[in-house]
Amino acid sequence: MINPSSVTQARSSAIKYLSIREHSRFELEQKLTRKGFEKEVIDSVLSQLQAGNLLSDERFAESYVRMRTQKGFGLLRIQQELRERGIAEELVKDVLETNETSWVILASNARQKRFGEDLPKGQREFAKQARFLQYRGFAPSQIKDALRLI
DSSP states (O other), X not given: OOOXXXXXXXXXXXXXXXXXXXXXXXXXXXXXXXXXXXXXXXXXXXXXXXXXXXXXXXXXXXXXXXXXXXXXXXXXXHHHHHHHTTOOHHHHHHHXXXXXXXXXXXXXXXXXXXXXXXXXXXXXXXXXXXXXXXXXXXXXXXXXXXXXXX
């Protein structure tokens, strides 16, 4: 038997988290678990929130992609981070396909912000900038193109 006051407390906590920023179902489930709520209570609350469109993995993924691209992160890193946050592979693919970001231009901008306008001079500088862009989550072809742009 699910305790109604426990459901109310869990719902209140979940709404508080959602009022701060979008969360994936997986993230909210983890946070509510850490607060000590039972699995049945958490599942019930999260299902109610999804039914009321207060919790949406699609909306979270769109928001997350927008935020991370604005901070200069690449496709590969964003994909991995969405997977870590419990977003289904199909939804990750759909959200990234509808995103209109030019990854090469984003990589070039991130490179310029970090290293300045000048293209790398020499193999060592090229490798340093390529490692930076790789860490940021850009694909090898995007990195190569970005290191040629100015």
